[in-house]
Amino acid sequence: MLYYARKHVLITGGLGFIGSNLARALVAQDAQVTLVDSLIPQYGGNTFNINDIRDKVTVNVCDVRDRFAMKYLLQGKDYLFNLAGQTSHVDSMIDPQTDLDINATAQLAILEACRQTNPSIKIVFASTRQMYGKPIYLPVDEKHPIRPVDVNGINKLAGEGYHLLYNDVYGIRTCALRLTNTYGPGMRVKDARQTFLGVWVRLLLEGKPIQIFGDGLQLRDFNYVDDCVEAFLLAGASDAVNGKVFNLGSAEIVNLNILGEMMLSLGYGGVCELVPFPSERKAIDIGDYYSDFSLIAKELGWTPKVDLLSGLKKTMTYYKEHHEHYWSD
Ligand SMILES: NC(=O)c1ccc[n+]([C@@H]2O[C@H](COP(=O)([O-])OP(=O)(O)OC[C@H]3O[C@@H](n4cnc5c(N)ncnc54)[C@H](O)[C@@H]3O)[C@@H](O)[C@H]2O)c1
Secondary structure (H helix, E strand, O other), X not given: XXXXXXXXXXXXXXXXXXXXXXXXXXXXXXXXXXXXXXXXXXXXXXXXXXXXHHHHEEEEEOOOOOHHHHHHHHOOXXXXXEOOOOOOHHHHXXXXXXXXXXXXXXXXXXXXXXXXXXXXXXXXEEEEHHHHOOOOOOOEOOOOOOOOOOHHHHHHHHHHHHHXXXXXXXXXXXXXXEEOEEEOOOOOOOOOOOOHHHHHHHHHHOOOOEEEEOOOOOEEEEEXXXXXXXXXXHHHOOOOOOOOEEEOOOOOEEEHHHHHHHHHOOOOOOOEEEEOOOHHHHOOOOOOOOEOOHHHHHXXXXXXXXXXXXXXXXXXXXXXXXXXXXXXX
């Protein structure tokens, strides 16, 4: 079903990892897609991410903190997939104010602009599992207490909260997806700012050891980006989910040593080495995490389809071919 055909869709963070993959899926449905991205170099935006769909989308290089621009861009849109964000947990501790400005203040301004000029828009917000903090039980469901371990988790929580509030008070249709570790083509691999798995890809292709912090026994779940995109598309197409939050996640739970072994099994050579946690990361580490995603499975029929090994294989194939667009030697 081409649900989004001819619909006007705005994606903030549209040159980033998940946003660009979402844009590709929407273009395939013949949607009219506009991408907003600031292309701040430390973040995940990369014009190569939309290389194959460049002629089929409108790109607006603009900062979501620019209220006037955003108010203009939101007019006449049927859908907003709101993915722009400062995503580095460590950076949020070094520069908490910028994280607040992007992940909370700008989100409030976007919602206010919708209230004033486009209250019938439908919004899906990219939230995060980071807000749960160190799990006190596993798997983590949506009723798990909220106790972020870093500034980013608090600001994303505020961003999510504003979305739900504008649904409840003003009837602007919003919902939030709390993403777990997402990976795949288009992610930032230059450094570990976005995810440790990203920099592992680079290290493996450069023939350098993959560094695993601590004992490597930390449990995680991972979603391949296509599965994540599918969740956004389903949430955008449903009014039954308005005002709700959903965990994404995977039933394939691995520790980081096993993940490292899976990477090595792909035929690019390499070794894994255990290294002590850098202190700034240890201070905000969440220990083991994996999510209970039965709510979205029940309400939207979403379950991840791409198994971890296949997803890692596709990811490595992509970066083997296109690495020059993601880092320079
Ligand atoms: N990838 C994951 O594992 C993961 C996990 C949990 C939550 N999320 C959330 O999903 C969303 C997308 O993440 P991603 O993994 O695609 O990261 P990403 O960094 O690739 O995408 C975010 C995009 O937002 C853009 N951006 C940042 N600040 C901006 C600003 N002020 N104005 C305009 N654009 C700006 C960046 O340039 C980037 O392209 C984020 O909101 C993130 O918090 C991602």
